Amino acid sequence: MPDREVKTIKDLIYYQYAKIIAKSALGPDAKKEAYGFIKKTFRQLRDDEKKWSEILREDKQLVEAEKVCVYCGSDRDLQWEHIVPKSLAVNECCPSCDRIQGIHNQIWACKSCNAQKGTKGLYRFFDELHPEAESLSDILPPLLEKKYLKTIYYCHQCKGTLDRDGGGAALSVLALDL
Numbered sequence: 001m002p003d004r005e006v007k008t009i010k011d012l013i014y015y016q017y018a019k020i021i022a023k024s025a026l027g028p029d030a031k032k033e034a035y036g037f038i039k040k041t042f043r044q045l046r047d048d049e050k051k052w053s054e055i056l057r058e059d060k061q062l063v064e065a066e067k068v069c070v071y072c073g074s075d076r077d078l079q080w081e082h083i084v085p086k087s088l089a090v091n092e093c094c095p096s097c098d099r100i101q102g103i104h105n106q107i108w109a110c111k112s113c114n115a116q117k118g119t120k121g122l123y124r125f126f127d128e129l130h131p132e133a134e135s136l137s138d139i140l141p142p143l144l145e146k147k148y149l150k151t152i153y154y155c156h157q158c159k160g161t162l163d164r165d166g167g168g169a170a171l172s173v174l175a176l177d178l
Contacts, residue, residue, distance in 0.1 A: 003039065004170075010046070010162040012171045013153050017052055018042040020142050020149075031138075055104045055150045061143050062107065069110035070144045071117070071129070081109035083148045085119040088178060090159040097158075105151045107144055121177020122148045136173055152176050 006015045018041035022030035026037065044050035068075045082105050088094050099105060109117070117125045122144070126136050133139050155178055156162045166175070 003042070005039070005042070006171060007165050008163050009156050009171065009175060010153075011042075012173065012176060013149050013156075014045040015042045016137060016145065016173065016176075017149050018045060019137055020146055024142065031135075052150065055147065058143055058147045058150070059103060062147075065143065067108055069113050070107045070141055071109055071113040071125075074110040074113075077111040078108050079111055079114055080106045081114045081117065083107055083122055083144065084151045084155060084178075085121070087119050088155060090155055090178060093158065099151055099154045104147065107147065121152075121174075123173045124177045127174065149176075152178070 003015060006012050015038075018038045019031060021041050022034050022038045026034045030037065041050065045052065066075075067078060069078060070081075082100070084100055084105050086101055086105070088100055094100055120128070122140070123136055126133070126140060130136070130139055137145065153162070156164075156176075159178065165171070
């Protein structure tokens, strides 16, 4: 459940990203022990006082990382997998959109996980893989989630849904999947 200040899709993306920053800076217990840091970082991102890094940073981390499936850790039958499904059809530009079709939206996955994920969004896929998880953010590899958030942001921007709210209900990370 996101913070009560999270009102829109854009807020939710920034809130998720702020949690990743906190974990990276302060360790795995940051969500419990550094809530103020997360809130401050979220507000800075939301209010345009802080910018997230270019996705090239994550691309470099991917090159430097061990070549294994991001979903299961296998090193067999690896192939490129599109984190945001390349079949996404927000509008007529998606089939030629470099953000969707290009390397920024790709990660290593084994053939089995890639097939299992298919056209599902990242959060929906992890929700199905780990129905027992209290928080998907706690089990998602940070590199994967950062690449996803940066890519899906532009998809929502293109669709015009960044400012969409939960219609009175709290937004879930599943709302980020298109």
